Amino acid sequence: MADAAPLLRGAVVISLPDRHHDDEDGRQAADDAGSRRGRTLRRRAAVSLMVLAAFALAGHCYSPEVAARLFGEERKWSDGGAASFLLPLYPKKAGGVKAAAAEGSTAVLPQRQYYTSINIGNPARPYFLDIDTGTDLTWIQCDAPCANCTKGPHPLYKPAEENMVHPRDSLCQELQGNQNYCDTCKQCEYEIAYADRSSSAGVLARDNMRLMAADGGRENLDVVFGCAYDQQGKLLDSPASTDGVLGLSNGAISLPTQLANQGIISNVFGHCITADPRSSGYMFLGDDYVPRWGMTWVPIRNGPENVYSTEVQKVNYGGQELNVRRQAGKLTQVIFDSGSSYTYFPREIYRSLIASLEDVSPGFVQDESDQTLPFCMKPNFPVRSVDDVKELFKPLQLQFRKRWFVIPRTFTISPESYLTISDKGNVCLGVLDGTEIGHSSTIIIGDASVSGKLVVYDNDKNQIGWVQSDCTRPHKESRVPSFLSSALRSQLL
Incomplete structure (x- = not known):
C-alpha cells in the first residue's frame, strides 16, 4: 500500500488594501484601459480607412451588398437578388x-x-x-x-x-x-x-x-x-x-x-x-462570375444600334503608333462583336499595320497566291505553328482614355491572336480591312482577338471589361479579395 500523503496544516491570510491607494490604482487602471481602447479604436479606424481607400482605388464602393458578402449573408431572390x-x-x-x-x-x-x-x-x-x-x-x-x-x-x-x-x-x-x-x-x-x-x-x-x-x-x-x-x-x-x-x-x-x-x-x-481554338x-x-479585381473597364457608348461600342485614342503595333482617324474631334469607334470571326481595322490603320509587318524581317515576302486571308507572308524557313514565329512579331495595343487621368487602360492583342498559319506554311494576318464590310471608320473586335481573355458586358453600369484568363474553368467570385475581407472582418467586428 502506498504511503498516505502528509496532512497540510496552515492559515490563509487575507490582506485588505488601503482605500485611498485602491482608488488611485483603479483610476490609473481605468486611464490605462481607456488609453489602450483609444489607441485600438484609432488603429482600427486607420486600417478601415486604408481598406476603404483600397476599395475606392479599385473603382468599387463599400456597400451593404459587399458587407453582406463579407459576413456570409448571400443575396436571395426574395430579397431582390x-x-x-x-x-x-x-x-x-x-x-x-x-x-x-x-x-x-x-x-x-x-x-x-x-x-x-x-x-x-x-x-x-x-x-x-x-x-x-x-x-x-x-x-x-x-x-x-x-x-x-x-x-x-x-x-x-x-x-x-x-x-x-x-x-x-x-x-x-x-x-x-x-x-x-x-x-x-x-x-x-x-x-x-x-x-x-x-x-x-x-x-x-x-x-x-x-x-x-x-x-x-x-x-x-x-x-x-x-x-x-x-x-x-x-x-x-x-x-x-x-x-x-x-x-x-x-x-x-x-x-x-x-x-x-x-x-x-x-x-x-x-x-x-480559350487561346487554343480546338478547346472549349x-x-x-448574371454577375456571380465577374472578377471584382484586376479587370480593365471602359464605358459603353450609347447609340441606336444596341452594339457594345467604345472609343479608342491610339492603336499601336508594339511601340509604334498606327494612324487613328479623328474627324470633328471624334475618336475611332471600337465595337466588340462575338459574331465576327476576325478583327477589322479602318483602311488607313490596316495599311499602316501591313507596312509595319512587312518590315518585320527581310525573310518574309508577301505571297499573293495564298488565298487563306487577304495578307499572307512566306517565310524563308519552315513554319508549323504561330509559336514558331510569334517572337518575331509585336502585340497590337488599343489604348483608351486613362482612368482618373493616371491609370492606363489597354486592350492587348498578342501575335497568337492576330496571326494564323495557312496550309502553305505562310504567316497570315487575321486582321482585315473593315472597308470591305462597310466599316470604313470603325474597329471591330472579333473572336480571334478576345481569345485568352474573360470579357464582361455590364449593362447595369454601362461598361465593358476584360482580364487575361486561361478560360478553362469559371470561378464564382468573391466581392472582395481575401486580404481585404479578413482586414474588414477583424477591424469592423
Missing part, C-alpha cells in the same frame, strides 16, 4: 467563307466562331446557337413550316399556336420599331439583315428556356425568341454546325435584357474563349 447561369462554349468546325480581299480577289476566311447549347421548349430539347453580341434577337430554325432552312445538328423547332407572340406585345413593337407590318395579324413577324448580306425572317415565339444555375440547379425560364423559317445568304451554308443565333446585345429583346427585366439576373454577362470555353449570364 439575382441568379447567374453558366453555358458551355464550343468552337465551330473548321471551315471557311468567301470574302472580298483587299486586292479584289476572293479569299477564303477560316471561321473561328463559337456556339453554346441551350434547351428550349416543353419538353426541352437542345439547340446549338452561335453567340453574337452584335445581335438583338435570339432565333432558332423553325418548322412553321420552313421555306429556307439548312440541315442543322438538331430537328427544327415546332411551335404551338399558343406560343406565338401577338403583334401588340411590347417586345414585338420594340423589334419592329415604327414598321407595324399587320395590325390584324395574330403573330409578330420579323426580318434581320446581317453585315455579310445574309438574313433571317420568321415570327416571334414564347417558350421555356432551360438554363443551368450557378448552384448547379436548372431553371425553366419564359423567353421570347425568333422562330426562323426563311434564311438567306451564308446562313444557308451547309453543312451547318448550329441551329440559330443567341442574341446578346443590349437591346430590349436580347436574352440578357429579357432575363434582367424579369428580375432573374443582373443585366451582366460574359464570355471566355464558357459564358455566363
Whole structure:
C-alpha cells in the first residue's frame, strides 16, 4: 500500500488594501484601459480607412451588398437578388467563307466562331446557337413550316399556336420599331439583315428556356425568341454546325435584357474563349462570375444600334503608333462583336499595320497566291505553328482614355491572336480591312482577338471589361479579395 500523503496544516491570510491607494490604482487602471481602447479604436479606424481607400482605388464602393458578402449573408431572390447561369462554349468546325480581299480577289476566311447549347421548349430539347453580341434577337430554325432552312445538328423547332407572340406585345413593337407590318395579324413577324448580306425572317415565339444555375440547379425560364423559317445568304451554308443565333446585345429583346427585366439576373454577362481554338470555353449570364479585381473597364457608348461600342485614342503595333482617324474631334469607334470571326481595322490603320509587318524581317515576302486571308507572308524557313514565329512579331495595343487621368487602360492583342498559319506554311494576318464590310471608320473586335481573355458586358453600369484568363474553368467570385475581407472582418467586428 502506498504511503498516505502528509496532512497540510496552515492559515490563509487575507490582506485588505488601503482605500485611498485602491482608488488611485483603479483610476490609473481605468486611464490605462481607456488609453489602450483609444489607441485600438484609432488603429482600427486607420486600417478601415486604408481598406476603404483600397476599395475606392479599385473603382468599387463599400456597400451593404459587399458587407453582406463579407459576413456570409448571400443575396436571395426574395430579397431582390439575382441568379447567374453558366453555358458551355464550343468552337465551330473548321471551315471557311468567301470574302472580298483587299486586292479584289476572293479569299477564303477560316471561321473561328463559337456556339453554346441551350434547351428550349416543353419538353426541352437542345439547340446549338452561335453567340453574337452584335445581335438583338435570339432565333432558332423553325418548322412553321420552313421555306429556307439548312440541315442543322438538331430537328427544327415546332411551335404551338399558343406560343406565338401577338403583334401588340411590347417586345414585338420594340423589334419592329415604327414598321407595324399587320395590325390584324395574330403573330409578330420579323426580318434581320446581317453585315455579310445574309438574313433571317420568321415570327416571334414564347417558350421555356432551360438554363443551368450557378448552384448547379436548372431553371425553366419564359423567353421570347425568333422562330426562323426563311434564311438567306451564308446562313444557308451547309453543312451547318448550329441551329440559330443567341442574341446578346443590349437591346430590349436580347436574352440578357429579357432575363434582367424579369428580375432573374443582373443585366451582366460574359464570355471566355480559350487561346487554343480546338478547346472549349464558357459564358455566363448574371454577375456571380465577374472578377471584382484586376479587370480593365471602359464605358459603353450609347447609340441606336444596341452594339457594345467604345472609343479608342491610339492603336499601336508594339511601340509604334498606327494612324487613328479623328474627324470633328471624334475618336475611332471600337465595337466588340462575338459574331465576327476576325478583327477589322479602318483602311488607313490596316495599311499602316501591313507596312509595319512587312518590315518585320527581310525573310518574309508577301505571297499573293495564298488565298487563306487577304495578307499572307512566306517565310524563308519552315513554319508549323504561330509559336514558331510569334517572337518575331509585336502585340497590337488599343489604348483608351486613362482612368482618373493616371491609370492606363489597354486592350492587348498578342501575335497568337492576330496571326494564323495557312496550309502553305505562310504567316497570315487575321486582321482585315473593315472597308470591305462597310466599316470604313470603325474597329471591330472579333473572336480571334478576345481569345485568352474573360470579357464582361455590364449593362447595369454601362461598361465593358476584360482580364487575361486561361478560360478553362469559371470561378464564382468573391466581392472582395481575401486580404481585404479578413482586414474588414477583424477591424469592423
